[in-house]
Amino acid sequence: MIYKLIKILSDGQFHSGEDVGKQLGVTRAAVWKAVQKLPALGLQYDSVTGKGYRIPAGVDLLDxxxxxxxxxxxxxxxxxxxxxxxxxxxxxxxxxxxxxxxxxxxxxxxxxxxxxxxxxxxxxxxxxxxxxxxxxxxxxxxxxxxxxxxxxxxxxxxxxxxxxxxxxxxxxxxxxxxxxxxxxxxxxxxxxxxxxxxxxxxxxxxxxxxxxxxxxxxxxxxxxxxxxxxxxxxxxxxxxxxxxxxxxxxxxxxxxxxxxxxxxxxxxxxxxxxEKDYFLNKPVTLMIAENPIQGIARGIAENGALRLEVDGQIKEFSGGEISLRARA
Incomplete structure (x- = not known):
């Protein structure tokens, strides 16, 4: 029910507990209990007597x-x-x-x-x-x-x-x-x-x-x-x-x-x-398992392997338990 409630409130407008209850086929008390669950999903709500409930600014739901x-x-x-x-x-x-x-x-x-x-x-x-x-x-x-x-x-x-x-x-x-x-x-x-x-x-x-x-x-x-x-x-x-x-x-x-x-x-x-390579020509540390290799990132090969200049020579690395980071 919580997700149907969110869809109703996703427009950012106030909806009375009675109207929401009718749409969901539940009592106003059940609506109130469902509304209390919204913050657990990161959704804050307003509750105003005589107006009902709303999610300020609404929710941009996938459609x-x-x-x-x-x-x-x-x-x-x-x-x-x-x-x-x-x-x-x-x-x-x-x-x-x-x-x-x-x-x-x-x-x-x-x-x-x-x-x-x-x-x-x-x-x-x-x-x-x-x-x-x-x-x-x-x-x-x-x-x-x-x-x-x-x-x-x-x-x-x-x-x-x-x-x-x-x-x-x-x-x-x-x-x-x-x-x-x-x-x-x-x-x-x-x-x-x-x-x-x-x-x-x-x-x-x-x-x-x-x-x-x-x-x-x-x-x-x-x-x-x-x-x-x-x-x-x-x-x-x-x-x-x-x-x-x-x-x-x-x-x-x-x-x-x-x-x-x-x-x-x-x-x-x-x-x-x-053209979008953040590390191109920058000093980096390549971690293979727990073993660091320092060098200069020189782009990538045609097969997608990382090209790393180490002690003046280009070496290629690909796949596996490898991570790349800026040199400290």
Whole structure:
């Protein structure tokens, strides 16, 4: 009932307890109890005698039809479906389950899943992905590749570039990329990519791609994040006020990116990616497990590997338990 209540109050106007009760088919007392649960979801409310309840400024809820209306004409033929949920454990897990249960050869290619909140969202290396209700973008989708794991080298980089390009189109300024899977603004994390694969290492493989972008998360909601972060709302409040447009733009770019990536690989995106490379020609520390390697970041290879200048020589690193950070 709580999510139906939020939808009623999402317009920011006052609604009487009696009217809300009629719409929900419950008593005024039940409405009052449901309203008390809103702060636990990060939603503050006003309660005024004679007027009822409201959520000040409303809630920008995800809407399937609105999102699909924002898909570009070029992307629509590649799109195979979208489901939007109030709450999920993990959008990646739901898409992975759909892929496993698919009886089609395409493995749900082009199918998207969104949630207003995740209770078990995760990022790279199993880290928790903080996922407050109706504040950010938690998006996952499926794609099938026919030429095995070698065909997806550099995929996380291409996906990150697609998301960055979509945000550029929505007038979100200053988005840069960090190898291998982060979106940054002024060095602060704006979003991230998670790639998970199943299937044949040499033949057909299904990839589940997760995308998380901070849209209007508050400082209190993000206090458990262990690195500097930023939300779109601090960069362009107008863009942050319409998540449906943001999601539609991101989905369009991802569909077009994956379609081209499948035929041309990451080499087609390398130059564009390096134009947004936050660490290009900067001193960095590369952590492999617990072993630090210091050098100068010299961009990326055509297969998406990091090029690091160490003691005057260029070395390439890719995949695995690797993280990149600014040299202290």
């Amino acid at each position: 399937k039809e609105a999102i699909e209306a924002h898909l570009s004409d070029e992307a629509k033929p590649l799109f195979s479906g979208l489901e939007v949920f109030d709450v999920l454990g993990s959008t990646n897990d739901l898409v992975a389950d759909r892929v496993k249960s698919s009886d089609t050869s395409g493995g749900h290619t082009g199918f998207f899943c969104l949630a207003e909140q995740q209770t078990a969202g995760r990022g790279r290396r199993g880290k928790e992905w903080v996922s407050p209700y109706a504040k950010n973008i938690y998006l996952s989708f499926a794609w099938q590749f026919e030429r095995g794991i070698a065909a997806i080298e550099g995929l996380s980089l291409a996906v990150g570039l697609g998301v960055a390009n979509a945000l550029d189109q929505c007038q979100v300024p200053g988005v840069e990329l960090k190898w291998p899977n982060d979106l940054l603004v002024s060095g602060n994390k704006l979003g991230g990519i998670l790639i998970e694969m199943t299937g044949d290492l040499e033949g057909a493989c299904q990839v589940v791609i997760g995308v998380g972008v901070n849209v209007s998360m508050t400082e209190a909601q993000g206090q458990s994040i262990d690195q500097a972060w930023q939300s779109i709302s601090s960069l362009n409040a107008v863009a942050a006020s319409d998540r449906n447009k943001l999601v539609g733009s991101v989905m369009s770019e991802l569909l077009l990116t994956l379609s081209r990536f499948e035929s041309e690989g990451f080499a087609a995106y390398r130059d564009q990616w390096q």
